Amino acid sequence: MSQESQIVHEYDGIKEEDNHLPNWWLFILFATIIFGFGYWFVFHTVGKVDTHEDVYRAEVAALKKARLEANPTSDEAIIALSRDPAMVDEGKKVFASTCASCHAAEGQGLVGPNLTDRHWLHGNKPADLVRAVNEGFPEKGMPPWGSMLGPDKVRKVTAFLLTIEGRNLAGKEPQGDLVE
Numbered sequence: 059m060s061q062e063s064q065i066v067h068e069y070d071g072i073k074e075e076d077n078h079l080p081n082w083w084l085f086i087l088f089a090t091i092i093f094g095f096g097y098w099f100v101f102h103t104v105g106k107v108d109t110h111e112d113v114y115r116a117e118v119a120a121l122k123k124a125r126l127e128a129n130p131t132s133d134e135a136i137i138a139l140s141r142d143p144a145m146v147d148e149g150k151k152v153f154a155s156t157c158a159s160c161h162a163a164e165g166q167g168l169v170g171p172n173l174t175d176r177h178w179l180h181g182n183k184p185a186d187l188v189r190a191v192n193e194g195f196p197e198k199g200m201p202p203w204g205s206m207l208g209p210d211k212v213r214k215v216t217a218f219l220l221t222i223e224g225r226n227l228a229g230k231e232p233q234g235d236l237v238e
């Protein structure tokens with residue numbers, strides 16, 4: 059291949075030349091194009107190889123799971139549980155068999171307070187509710203359930219409580235402070 063430059067135009071002493079592009083430059087150009095197609099194909103078309111984003115998402119999910127498992131009664135863990143219909147359903151069963159006698163079938167209150175309003179005697183944070191279920195208020199007529207139900211059922215029934223709060227079912231009149 060001739061590397062001689064070809065003069066295309068010459069006006070007023072100014073030359074425009076048509077030079078061959080150097081081979082090393084062409085090599086990089088074509089290599090980049092081929093790489094681009096390869097990259098697009100592997101990451102965006104086949105989709106079998108994890109992108110950095112996939113790896114990141116998987117790591118965050120694993121971390122979150124580990125954190126929930128390390129502290130299963132944290133507010134975060136109970137809130138996560140309350141978004142899982144299967145867990146809430148199990149909590150509902152515990153409620154029906156253990157709590158409904160005093161708090162009524164839908165939680166609207168009988169002897170015990172209405173758990174569907176936004177008024178709370180002992181706070182409505184997941185941690186407050188877990189404590190209420192675990193320790194009860196023996197001097198006020200609610201037995202402690204922690205040892206009888208075990209931690210798993212306590213968590214599930216608490217998750218269920220989160221799903222009925224704010225439904226404001228007609229039942230026992232509000233008691234305690236209004237908590238938003």
Ligand code: HEC
Pocket residue numbers: 152153156157158159160161169170171173177178179180181187190191195198199200201203215216219233234
């Ligand atoms: C024997 C009756 C009885 C049973 C059974 C019972 N509770 Fe209660 N519960 C009460 C009473 C009474 C109170 C009010 C305590 C007070 O006045 O401080 C109460 C209070 C509560 C509170 C706090 C309400 C607030 O306003 O802060 C929660 C939460 C609660 N109960 C959940 C449950 C759950 C969940 C169960 C079942 C695992 C259950 N209770 C079973 C009688 C009962």
